[in-house]
Amino acid sequence: MHKVLIVDDESWVVESLKDLVDWNSYGFEVVGQAYNGVDALEAMRVHQPDVVFTDIRMPEMNGLELLQRGKSLPFPIHFVVVSGYAEFAYAQKAISYGAIAYCLKPFDEMEISGILLKLNKTLNAAKPSLDSSLIHLLEDPNAENQLKLQDELKKYDIKDWNTAGIVVVVSVGSESLPDIYERVIKLKIGTSKTAYLLNSRQSEALRRKWTDELPIGVMGIGVSEKITDLKEIKIAIANADLLAHQFFVTRETGAYYPQAFKYNELNQQMMEMSHAVRDRDNKAVNRIFEHIEVLFKEKALTIQHAFQVYNMTVSFLFKLGQTENILYSYEQLLQSYKHVFDMLDELRSLAKRYLQASDSHSLETKNQAFNSILQFVTLNFREDISLQNLSDQFFMNPSYISQLFKKEVGETFTAYIAKLRINYACELLDKDESSVHEIAEKIGYHDYFYFTRLFKKITGKTPSQYRNDEH
Structure with a gap:
């Protein structure tokens, strides 16, 4: 059973949610409840729930702060934010902070049931292997956890790690790596991602093998630098993860190894992009895109940089705060585009349409909630979008959204x-x-x-x- 904690400052709300559905039939059990954010944080430490349903407006610590602080705990938690206030700003912040769903009070049984079905599927798919319990040791590299890690390395016969070194390998794809026969520490770090900790000697042997042929079902392999300090394992996993996604840049599956990337050059280009968008200089924007495209063709950037280019460009165009409007994850980029050059083509077209638009006032209105709707429609106009879709997405009445289009844009939603x-x-x-x-x-x-x-x-x-x- 997956464990659930319910948090709300009104006890009747907690009880009504507990009684609304048959939690056990969906694979869940309510293990605790709390009536403010401070107590909820302590209950999370004690019960280590898989899911937390939390109200937004609470005394002492609100639900958004609880979500942020809960994300720093050394075990994964899925948050569902609930509120009696149908304001998109709350939903937007909750999702950007990592909430997997946002629902309104009074609760709807079908809505909660649907959320539980999806959560059960997600939690079962991400159920950690025996070795994945080691992940929490990497999150907090204190002295006690360092000793536990050393014991695990001995258990897996990874010897002389502090002199010969450890290498982290991350694979992206539907299959695990079949070539690693010796004992290694294997960590499931995502739905289609696995990290391996192995000695440097074994990694060198595999390097030659992967250069000739990549295992079937694997899209990319990233290999970290050799490390001799256990505190560096977490960073090494992150670096290997980036390299494993390099196929998004190169358009080729393969194994990728540490190299120098042109971070500073991209940062300079994005600074110039902000000025060009501000000045509505389409020629300068095109020139910057061409420069960025060259950097990707030179394989001098990673998927992290693609993520940065996407979010910052959209932020410049729509005048949104970069930190509070995270638009895509790596996985969403992979789902949306075959490779980084598809992404750049779409961004270039997006910029052209808006910088050349005569009715630029329509890109931003005084109504912040409507700006978010306008942004969504503008980015997704090729999809099958209806007023009802927007109502479901932004928690507004469809008739009201229709009125906003006529008032703020001067034409109907369909037009x-x-x-x-x-x-x-x-x-x-x-x-x-x-x-x-x-x-x-x-x-x-x-x-x-x-x-x-x-x-x-x-x-x-x-x-x-x-x-x-x-x-």
Whole structure:
């Protein structure tokens, strides 16, 4: 059974949530409850719950602070934030702080049941192997944990680690590495990621093997520098993890080893990007993108830098705080783009559309909640988005969202989506060799004839006429 802690400053809320669903039938048991953030933090240390349901507004320590402090504990916790205040700002902060869900009071049985189903699946998939219990030793490198780590290394016959050294190997993919036959410490660090601690001699032998052929089912392997200080293991895992994702940059599966990356050069380019966006200088933005693309082609940057480029560019365009609006994780980048150059193409197109837009006032309004909706629509206009989707996503009435579009943007939601799609279709017709039918599919229209009628209504030309005129 997965353990649950419920936190709310009103006891009747705690009891109503406990009685709402049959927790055991979903694989959970409520092991404790707390009525303020301070007591909740102590209860988390005692019970080590898998999941915490917490209210946002509480005395002494609110739910968002509890979430932040809970994330620093040496064991993983999934947070579900609940509130009686239907304000997107709370949901946005909760998700950016690491909450996996946000729901409103009074509780809906179907909503809570759905969350528990997803959580049960996630927790079962991430169930640690026997060796993964060692992860908490790496989180807090105190003297006691150092001694425990030394005992584990002896147990796995990793000898002379303090002189010969330890190497961390991280693999990304659906399969574990089949080539490691000797005893090693194996840590499951993600759904499709595994870290291995092994002696440097074994890593050298495997290096030659992986250079010739990567194991089936493995997309990337990252190998850290040799370390002789156990306090450095956590950093070595992070470095090997970055290298294991280098296939996102190189467009090739393979094993990757430590090298010098051009951090400072990218930082300089992103500083110039902020100035170019501020000045609405599209030529400068394109020049910066070209420079960044060269850095990636030289394999001088990592997926961490791709993550940085994506978030900072979107932040510049939408004037959002970088620290509170984390838009993607590495895994989301991999799900959204085949490689970093696909990502750069989309960012370049996004920047062009907004820097050249005559109605730039529509990118930012006085209504902060609506700005978040506008940002979401602008980034996802090719998807099948409806007012109901937005209502579910941002906890607002669909009719109210519709009114906001007319008030803040000056046109209906449908008209705004159509304008974004047709503008993007114009870009594709100008530079893409795809057929008109394929372009219609790319921008979210599956009815070719509807697309052509809409295109002519907005541009005054059919798609074919537009392409011929541009060429």
